[in-house]
Amino acid sequence: MTAVTVQDRPPIHERTLLQQSLTVVWRNLLHIRRMPEMLLDVTIQPVMFVLLFAYVFGGSISVQGTTYREFLLPGIMAQTMVFSSAIVALGLNSDLEKGIVDRFKSLPISRASVLVGRSLSSLIHSSIGIVVMGVTGLAVGWRIREGFANAVLAYLLLLLFGFSMIWLGIWVGSMLRSVEAVNGFMFTVMFPLTFVANTFAPPEDMPSWLRVVAEWNPVSALTAACRELWGNGPGALPDAQWPMHHPVVASIGWSIIFTAVFAPLALLAFRRRSRD
Amino acid sequence: MATQPAVEAIDLVKQFGTNRAVDGVSFVVPEGTVLGLLGPNGAGKTTTVRMLTTLSVPTSGTGRVAGHDVIKDPAAVRRSMGLTGQSATIDELLTGRENIRLIGRLYGLPTSYLRKLADELLERFLLADAADRIAKTYSGGMRRRLDLAVSLVASPPVLFLDEPTTGLDPRSRADLWEVLRGLVRDGTTLLLTTQYLEEADHLADEIIVIDKGKVIAAGTPTQLKDEAGRAAVVITVSSEADLPRAAELLRRHTAEVHVEEVSRRLTAPASGLSDMTRIAGVFAESGIDIDDLGLKRPSLDDVFLHLTGHRAEDELDTETPTGQEALR
Numbered sequence: 001m002t003a004v005t006v007q008d009r010p011p012i013h014e015r016t017l018l019q020q021s022l023t024v025v026w027r028n029l030l031h032i033r034r035m036p037e038m039l040l041d042v043t044i045q046p047v048m049f050v051l052l053f054a055y056v057f058g059g060s061i062s063v064q065g066t067t068y069r070e071f072l073l074p075g076i077m078a079q080t081m082v083f084s085s086a087i088v089a090l091g092l093n094s095d096l097e098k099g100i101v102d103r104f105k106s107l108p109i110s111r112a113s114v115l116v117g118r119s120l121s122s123l124i125h126s127s128i129g130i131v132v133m134g135v136t137g138l139a140v141g142w143r144i145r146e147g148f149a150n151a152v153l154a155y156l157l158l159l160l161f162g163f164s165m166i167w168l169g170i171w172v173g174s175m176l177r178s179v180e181a182v183n184g185f186m187f188t189v190m191f192p193l194t195f196v197a198n199t200f201a202p203p204e205d206m207p208s209w210l211r212v213v214a215e216w217n218p219v220s221a222l223t224a225a226c227r228e229l230w231g232n233g234p235g236a237l238p239d240a241q242w243p244m245h246h247p248v249v250a251s252i253g254w255s256i257i258f259t260a261v262f263a264p265l266a267l268l269a270f271r272r273r274s275r276d
Numbered sequence: 277m278a279t280q281p282a283v284e285a286i287d288l289v290k291q292f293g294t295n296r297a298v299d300g301v302s303f304v305v306p307e308g309t310v311l312g313l314l315g316p317n318g319a320g321k322t323t324t325v326r327m328l329t330t331l332s333v334p335t336s337g338t339g340r341v342a343g344h345d346v347i348k349d350p351a352a353v354r355r356s357m358g359l360t361g362q363s364a365t366i367d368e369l370l371t372g373r374e375n376i377r378l379i380g381r382l383y384g385l386p387t388s389y390l391r392k393l394a395d396e397l398l399e400r401f402l403l404a405d406a407a408d409r410i411a412k413t414y415s416g417g418m419r420r421r422l423d424l425a426v427s428l429v430a431s432p433p434v435l436f437l438d439e440p441t442t443g444l445d446p447r448s449r450a451d452l453w454e455v456l457r458g459l460v461r462d463g464t465t466l467l468l469t470t471q472y473l474e475e476a477d478h479l480a481d482e483i484i485v486i487d488k489g490k491v492i493a494a495g496t497p498t499q500l501k502d503e504a505g506r507a508a509v510v511i512t513v514s515s516e517a518d519l520p521r522a523a524e525l526l527r528r529h530t531a532e533v534h535v536e537e538v539s540r541r542l543t544a545p546a547s548g549l550s551d552m553t554r555i556a557g558v559f560a561e562s563g564i565d566i567d568d569l570g571l572k573r574p575s576l577d578d579v580f581l582h583l584t585g586h587r588a589e590d591e592l593d594t595e596t597p598t599g600q601e602a603l604r
Contacts, residue, residue, distance in 0.1 A: 013384035
């Protein structure tokens, strides 16, 4: 038994927020390695969605000017980014419940590193989903048709939107008291948010009041932006709502609005949760 | 710097809504000593520790750890202390070694140093064999030991332990006590909360008893026991036939004698060791065979009953499942 005594304390070096956050990312990624089933939501699940919609519903939904499979892919990618908020909420809530956040907070590190690390790993998590879906999409006939720069811009929009949704995740994850509650809440919000939109079916065929809702849905803006930038879809009909005519600007706008609304709420809830 | 107290609580108050969970708690823990914060569940022990470890902001009052104010300089406090929380706050999906590396990296320890330190800590806490297994597979005792190992990554001079042995079997508890005593020998100051009177008695130099957020008693274990009542000498005679004679003999030396026929036991008040040796001498001369003779001091259980009017264990039944959580 060799003891590390108080006399020889190890050299503690202050690390930057980024270094600390990356350590938290390393830890979160180890979780995925230990529980690969955590990736189901960004691998099997979206692939299943692609296949189900492409082959089961696809036949009965007609889209102007393109195939349903091309139309579908941007929608499912947008859906995956929205679900990134659920990933954050579940991970953060479980860390709070298990006292891991308390452990981190008792260390001489920046408290933001817990959140930044959680956000970064969630974006990595969702990006895996985007890649998996891209490959699946290519296999069923989806193509990028508008050049490299536009393709990259679409991916950046997806990440930006995912970033803004992370704040919603932090807010919900800090507010609710159990993983089950987070699960219930997130799926109750996520499903209407991603289905009452242009993701899986063109809103033109919806009742007119619902069509307005769907076209103002931020997820629709993101989906329409990706379709425009990848060349996957019909342009907006003349009678469509404003965001459908300016989807790139609209999805940037929605991302900024979400961040502006949810980031303060999230930080407040996290701070309150971790004060008492 | 001269010997400043390792930990000070200065009129700490924490209010949750209308509930004053901690209501003006003050104490001092000198460097290198062990303070036991003793009280039933809900007494305010955990909240006190959370305030002193900067996890919770006091409603009023303050605390100092290694001379640093918990409100004015929380960063310095965090550099000076380690915390082992109520439920073992280790990462279940990481191995024992990775848990240590995670915390070491956050402290910014050099990689080579950290590698050596991890081996050393795992060895010391009897986890070397399980070092590369994920912590989910660990037993309750192993989790607690890993939790403690993680708290010691930066060799903090002050260590807070919130109910370190709740939910452990007696064997694991004894192992952990041994480890804690080792830390104290190396100069670490400990502040531990416990519901177990026996634990406080075993480990603490000084005990603070709190109930409903207030300090209701303070002192060394011996002082507290003295306060609760006098010691007694207890004699068990070998044969029941000798009981009347033994009682008669005792009565000549002490004021009152209590006889328990079934267990062949006689109890009489004694002021201390000298009384006991005197009585032992009397019995040796008398030729009465005795099985056992000893001095019984009141236990901390008696102390608690004396101070609060209710037994500490009563509260254990209505406990929130913190112990089970640790084992989950």
